[in-house]
Amino acid sequence: MQHYQPIIDSIVKEAGQQADKGQVANYIPELSSIDPNKFGISILDKQGNIFNAGDSSEQFSIQSISKVLLLAMAFSHIGDDLWKRVDVEPSGDPFNHLSLLEMENGIPRNPLINAGAIVVCDILISILKDPKSEFLAYVQNISGDATIRFDEQVALSEKKTGFRNYAAAYLIKSFKNLKNDVETVLDFYFYSCSLSMSCEQLVKVFYIFMNRGTCLKNNNYLKLSQVKRINAIMLTCGFYDEAGEFAFEVGLPGKSGVGGGIVALLPNQFCVATWSPGLNKKGNSKLGMLALEKLTTETGLSIF
Numbered sequence: 001m002q003h004y005q006p007i008i009d010s011i012v013k014e015a016g017q018q019a020d021k022g023q024v025a026n027y028i029p030e031l032s033s034i035d036p037n038k039f040g041i042s043i044l045d046k047q048g049n050i051f052n053a054g055d056s057s058e059q060f061s062i063q064s065i066s067k068v069l070l071l072a073m074a075f076s077h078i079g080d081d082l083w084k085r086v087d088v089e090p091s092g093d094p095f096n097h098l099s100l101l102e103m104e105n106g107i108p109r110n111p112l113i114n115a116g117a118i119v120v121c122d123i124l125i126s127i128l129k130d131p132k133s134e135f136l137a138y139v140q141n142i143s144g145d146a147t148i149r150f151d152e153q154v155a156l157s158e159k160k161t162g163f164r165n166y167a168a169a170y171l172i173k174s175f176k177n178l179k180n181d182v183e184t185v186l187d188f189y190f191y192s193c194s195l196s197m198s199c200e201q202l203v204k205v206f207y208i209f210m211n212r213g214t215c216l217k218n219n220n221y222l223k224l225s226q227v228k229r230i231n232a233i234m235l236t237c238g239f240y241d242e243a244g245e246f247a248f249e250v251g252l253p254g255k256s257g258v259g260g261g262i263v264a265l266l267p268n269q270f271c272v273a274t275w276s277p278g279l280n281k282k283g284n285s286k287l288g289m290l291a292l293e294k295l296t297t298e299t300g301l302s303i304f
């Protein structure tokens with residue numbers, strides 16, 4: 001068994017010594033008051049051993065990390081029909097940009113930018129009876145953790161300032177790529193972004209993507225070919241216009257959120273989650289990226 005405790009302890013120590021921890025997101029007011037000195041990291045290996053350090057048990061807003069979970073749920077329901085509504089190319093743009101959407105007739109570049117996740121939410125609303133509770137139940141089931149919760153204050157805060165998401169949704173609607181009304185779709189989208197999880201919970205949720213679609217309790221949720229595609233999209237699109245940099249520095253498929261979380265995985269080996277609320281200019285956790293670069297460089301474990 002690979003023993004990850006010494007490396008993650010030294011990552012937490014180094015993070016504490018960094019003077020520049022990045023900027024906490026403030027365009028969602030509820031997130032702006034989070035302490036920038038928080039830092040957590042968890043690793044869960046394929047055998048189910050978990051290694052934790054720092055603030056790994058504290059819950060935070062997962063934000064865009066939920067886009068992978070929305071994608072997984074929709075993909076397992078409708079299969080490859082999904083790709084008629086959303087593409088699989090990196091955008092090279094920030095997560096909330098609108099220009100490509102106009103040029104590409106309302107088909108978002110990929111499911112991991114805001115516009116793409118809004119279309120995936122629309123798909124799920126058309127399929128599910130009660131999208132919010134079924135989505136939360138899905139996340140709780142794949143992780144086997146019923147304490148994963150929804151933070152209503154964050155969702156309300158997002159709704160108040162989510163002007164660019166409204167703009168994206170109306171633009172998509174004008175191209176007839178939203179079947180449900182904009183308010184209903186965004187209400188579900190903001191809900192999904194407002195789940196709270198800790199690093200320990202995130203690695204349990206993402207275990208299915210590391211372990212060929214099968215969760216810690218040995219239930220299967222995704223076909224092997226679907227897991228391949230989701231991991232490929234995480235690698236090429238999981239960090240917006242910094243996806244290349246993340247692949248270059250870290251070399252793992254993963255996903256970030258403006259709450260400061262990052263989750264990444266090495267297929268068949270381990271899942272790792274970091275939380276450090278300060279972001280870099282591209283909206284990805286500054287110290288989280290540094291931590292993961294150190295982890296994969298010092299252990300020699302990456303997909304490359």
Ligand code: DON
Binds near residue numbers: 065
């Ligand atoms: O819609 C938004 O802008 C946020 N709920 C999510 C953005 C996000 O996490 C992008 N991440 N880096």
